[in-house]
Amino acid sequence: MLIDEEKCIGCKQCLPYCPAGAILFHDKKASIDLDECVECNVCYRVGVCPEEAFVQQPLAWPRSVRAVYSDPLNVHKETGLAGRGTEEIKTNDVTGRFKSGEIGVAIEVGRPGIGSRLRELEKMSIALAGIEGVKFEPKNPLTGLIDLSSGKLPADILNEKVLSAIIEVAVPRALLLEVVRTIKNTAEAMDTVVSVDVASRPGKDGRWEGEALLYGADIYYRPNAKINIGLGKPLIP
Amino acid sequence: MTHTLHRQGSEESLAGDFTILAMPSSGLNSAGSLPKLAKALDIFLKYDPVNIGDSKGGSRFSLGSDEAVKGILVDNELVHAVYRTKEQLVNVLVDLKDADLGLSVTIGGLVGSLEDCCRSASVKPHTIVQSLGVMGKMEKLPDPRVLEVATMCGHHLVSFDLIRELARKVAKKKLSGEKAGKKLARCCICGVFNPARAAEIIEEIAARMA
Numbered sequence: 005m006l007i008d009e010e011k012c013i014g015c016k017q018c019l020p021y022c023p024a025g026a027i028l029f030h031d032k033k034a035s036i037d038l039d040e041c042v043e044c045n046v047c048y049r050v051g052v053c054p055e056e057a058f059v060q061q062p063l064a065w066p067r068s069v070r071a072v073y074s075d076p077l078n079v080h081k082e083t084g085l086a087g088r089g090t091e092e093i094k095t096n097d098v099t100g101r102f103k104s105g106e107i108g109v110a111i112e113v114g115r116p117g118i119g120s121r122l123r124e125l126e127k128m129s130i131a132l133a134g135i136e137g138v139k140f141e142p143k144n145p146l147t148g149l150i151d152l153s154s155g156k157l158p159a160d161i162l163n164e165k166v167l168s169a170i171i172e173v174a175v176p177r178a179l180l181l182e183v184v185r186t187i188k189n190t191a192e193a194m195d196t197v198v199s200v201d202v203a204s205r206p207g208k209d210g211r212w213e214g215e216a217l218l219y220g221a222d223i224y225y226r227p228n229a230k231i232n233i234g235l236g237k238p239l240i241p
Numbered sequence: 242m243t244h245t246l247h248r249q250g251s252e253e254s255l256a257g258d259f260t261i262l263a264m265p266s267s268g269l270n271s272a273g274s275l276p277k278l279a280k281a282l283d284i285f286l287k288y289d290p291v292n293i294g295d296s297k298g299g300s301r302f303s304l305g306s307d308e309a310v311k312g313i314l315v316d317n318e319l320v321h322a323v324y325r326t327k328e329q330l331v332n333v334l335v336d337l338k339d340a341d342l343g344l345s346v347t348i349g350g351l352v353g354s355l356e357d358c359c360r361s362a363s364v365k366p367h368t369i370v371q372s373l374g375v376m377g378k379m380e381k382l383p384d385p386r387v388l389e390v391a392t393m394c395g396h397h398l399v400s401f402d403l404i405r406e407l408a409r410k411v412a413k414k415k416l417s418g419e420k421a422g423k424k425l426a427r428c429c430i431c432g433v434f435n436p437a438r439a440a441e442i443i444e445e446i447a448a449r450m451a
Contacts, residue, residue, distance in 0.1 A: 020402040021428065046398045046428055049303070076244075076396040076430055077297065088396070089243065094319070095266035095345040096368040108370070110243060116388060117397045118381050167397055170243075184373065191376035198377050199247045203370040212369045226372040228255050229352045230246050233359055234367035235337060236345030238270055 005036050005047060011057035018052045023167060024119055042119055042167045043071040066161045069122070072145065073166035088112075089170045090143045093203045097236040107180045107214050108141075108203030111187055113196060114168035120196040122169070123162040128198065129171055130155035131190040137179050141172035168199075177213060181221050244395025245321075245349040245433050247372050249388050250442075252351060258393070258438050259330045259358075260349035261285065263337070264296075264319040270343060271317035277342040278320050282311060284336045285322035292323040294432015302426035302436065310432070321432045327358055334362035386446050390439045394429035403428070404443070411447035418444035 007027075014032040021027075026040035027047065034057075048058040063071055072078050073088055089110065093102060102108050111128055114120030125146075132138050133155030140147045146169050149157055175183050180202070191198045202225070204214030218225050245260040263281040265274040278295075285293055286307060294300030298313035300321075314320070324330050330348060337346055348355050352371070359366050375382070382388060383401045390404045391397065407424060410416040416424075422440035 020406040021400060022402070023397055023400040025400075025402065044398060046400070049430070050427055076398070079297065091264070091266055092243070093368040093370045094262065094264060094347045095269075097345050098266040098269055102368055110370075112243065112247075115397060116247060116249075116375060116382070117391050117401060118378075188376050194377050196377055197375050197379065197381060199243075199375055200373040201243050201246055201370050202373060203368060205368050206366070212371070214369070215371060218371075218373070224374060226247075226374050227252055227351050227353075228246070228248060228349070229355065229369050229371045230243070230260070230347050230349035231352075231355050231359070231366045232345060232347045232368040233334065233364045235342070235364065236266065236270070237343035 005041055005043060005045065006059040006061050007034050007036055008057045008059050009033055009035070011055045013055055015054065017054070018047050021047050021050055021052050023117060040165065042074040042165050043067070044074040044167050066164055069161050069164045070166055073169040088145070088168060090141060090172060092172065093230070093232045095236055096232050097234045098238055102174070102203050102205060104205045104207065104213065105177055107175050107177060109173050109175060109183055110201050111171045112168050112199045113171065114166060115199040116197065118197050119165055119167050120169070121162065122157055122164050122166065124194045124196050125169055125171070126155070126157045126162060127194050128187065128190050129157065131186050132171065132173055132183070135179065135183060135186060137176055138183060139174045141174065144170065144172040146171060177217065180214065180217050181223070184223055243370060244431065246370060247392055247395065249385070249392045254389065254438065254442070255351050256354065257325045258350060258435050259324040259327070260321065260433050261324070261330065261333060261346065262319045262321045263342070263344040263346050265317060265344055267317055273316065274344065275314055275316045277344050278314050278318065279311065280340060281337065281342060281344055282314070282320045284333055284340065285320065287336065288324065288329045288332045290322035290324055291435055291437045292426060292432045294321050294430070295319065296431050299430055300426065300432030302423055303430055323433060323435045325437060327354055330358045331361045334358060334364055338362060338364055386442055390425065390442050393434045393439060395433055396430065398428045398430060399425050399434065408443050408446040408450060411443055412450040418447070
């Protein structure tokens with residue numbers, strides 16, 4: 005994003021809108037700190053500028069990565085979906101992606117609201133790639149960038165900053181606790197925050213499989229969740 | 242993943258915050274899904290949601306009206322709504338079940354409340370995703386009340402600075418909490434932000450500032 009200096013009247017109305025804190029104010033004019041801007045387009049889309057001074061510049065690689073993981077109106081070619089992730093549990097009643105005995109784990113790097121350089125995210129992808137049995141979700145828009153044997157990302161995108169990006173993996177039940185502990189330890193060495201979640205189906209005893217494992221290991225989980233209620237059908241009537 | 246999941250706050254506050262989304266699965270049952278998505282949105286609107294939206298275009302507040310949201314629906318996307326009470330959510334679930342649209346439906350909120358809603362509407366929970374919260378450099382996070390507001394936009398398009406700025410205006414009586422909530426909702430593009438709950442939290446932040 006850019007600001008047309010000729011149009012800016014220095015009203016400062018746009019300053020608080022930037023989720024990345026990337027709008028600066030000097031010499032009675034607003035400008036964009038391009039190193040911090042994540043290309044989420046909030047400033048442009050909300051229409052806060054009375055002079056329409058925001059300008060969406062063309063984004064070339066590797067800067068284009070910022071918009072892909074920050075502006076939720078980007079439609080990913082891998083999924084056909086807008087947003088940062090996949091259909092995950094939202095269509096599990098149709099896709100059968102998560103089965104009993106298998107747990108989905110998502111690590112959203114930079115969330116809530118802090119953002120992240122991709123080099124920080126790479127610390128997590130390397131840690132997870134080192135655990136045998138962890139499967140990266142092929143339809144996740146980030147997975148195509150990760151070297152699945154090492155967890156490394158392309159060197160030319162490591163300094164790019166995004167609002168958040170999601171690593172999605174599936175693990176056998178027996179690996180869940182090791183994976184959660186690895187995520188926690190790795191997050192402590194990262195210069196950002198991560199939001200973590202666990203997806204599962206009910207076990208034979210009717211309890212959610214993920215919750216039962218976490219509860220048994222005394223691992224904290226929040227009281228709110230989201231639930232697919234099983235109304236989906238493979239063919240719409 | 243999980244744009245409606247990681248909402249923060251006390252159980253008392255989260256008890257007034259329910260999300261719902263309906264969608265086809267891309268490439269499996271997405272072809273021709275547009276009329277089903279429109280029907281789902283009509284059912285959402287019947288029960289007085291505090292916000293609605295779709296994933297590829299915008300929300301009641303970013304586009305300016307419910308009709309504008311309905312006008313931009315396309316095949317293969319998500320439609321969302323947000324409610325304040327269990328009763329509203331149960332009514333929506335009953336209607337969606339009766340409509341038999343074949344779309345996948347996911348609800349968000351406190352687990353116990355969601356399971357109650359499923360029982361009341363005679364629908365069976367299929368898959369769950371649960372939040373383990375936030376890990377890492379926690380010292381980078383803002384005041385927890387600010388975070389409660391910000392996390393209602395799962396894509397984090399609602400900035401911490403804007404929440405603080407509007408709370409200051411509410412504290413100075415230059416803006417109502419309700420208007421502050423709606424201003425914030427304009428930033429959330431897909432319509433999962435709860436402006437009514439945001440207004441309550443902002444009024445609490447403002448009272449602390451005053």
